[in-house]
């Protein structure tokens with residue numbers, strides 16, 4: 017055979033091979049997830065958000081044994097508003113403040129590989145003074161859009177924007193990330209199984225000390241919070257977070273006053289609305305965590321602020337909404 021023909025044959029064989037073996041197979045993913053769901057202890061979470069029933073006293077009845085100040089009518093209107101958003105793609109909302117090196121490394125890592133369902137990256141440039149860089153298109157064609165805030169506030173990451181086109185948002189700090197292949201897996205898990213939960217990697221648990229004070233701690237066998245430095249949530253929850261509802265205004269003020277607790281607030285809000293715990297999902301690799309030694313979470317005021325949010329936020333929401341769970345999903349945990 018002439019050399020050219022041999023080259024063409026090898027090329028065609030490679031194309032065929034990659035088509036058969038490397039293309040994503042949605043049916044295979046469904047089978048994987050079915051196995052994961054069988055393994056999982058709680059099988060009641062939903063792949064779509066529910067409308068809340070409201071009793072005559074406006075108390076939400078989704079979680080009948082709990083008190084809450086969630087406004088069911090307001091929630092239902094927000095849920096309806098978000099129903100038409102894209103379901104099969106997600107948006108990264110990445111918050112950053114004056115750490116260009118760390119931001120650059122994180123962007124290189126998450127944009128360096130093709131993530132099939134990633135639609136856009138919005139960078140919340142939490143710095144009213146230094147101008148944000150120019151928007152750009154990643155080498156895989158993902159638009160990266162900077163949004164400069166008028167105030168350096170932790171609430172800004174959770175602020176909805178007309179420009180967001182997907183139901184799923186990946187709330188993202190500049191120093192942590194899922195490796196790209198894991199990011200797709202976690203998104204698909206959120207989409208098929210847990211749209212009514214906060215889905216992420218770093219888990220914590222609420223515990224009551226001997227004086228009855230709530231604290232946020234660790235446990236090897238249960239959790240009730242996943243840290244919002246890296247979580248998928250339905251956009252309806254961030255819409256609710258930013259409503260003019262008096263409870264939500266008070267919570268946003270509280271977060272600004274403490275420069276803390278937006279993560280706990282988001283977990284409490286979602287559990288208060290859906291009566292579901294969060295869901296921990298890990299990748300094949302551990303998520304990368306570049307948090308430097310000096311950060312909000314290591315400052316001296318931090319433990320006091322954490323105690324404040326663990327105890328004051330439930331009062332604002334009408335009761336402790338957090339729910340324990342032991343369920344955890346890991347990419348590659350099953351023989352798929």
Ligand SMILES: *[C@@H]1O[C@H](CO)[C@@H](O)[C@H](O)[C@H]1NC(C)=O
Pocket residue numbers: 266267269270273
């Ligand atoms: C926030 O701080 C201001 C000023 O100190 C105070 O008036 C307000 O009550 C605080 N709000 C909350 C929710 O803690």
Ligand SMILES: *[C@@H]1O[C@H](CO)[C@@H](O)[C@H](O)[C@H]1NC(C)=O
Pocket residue numbers: 221222223224235237238340
């Ligand atoms: C959650 O579960 C853990 C482990 O079983 C337990 O220690 C903790 O007290 C529980 N927390 C609540 C609020 O039930």
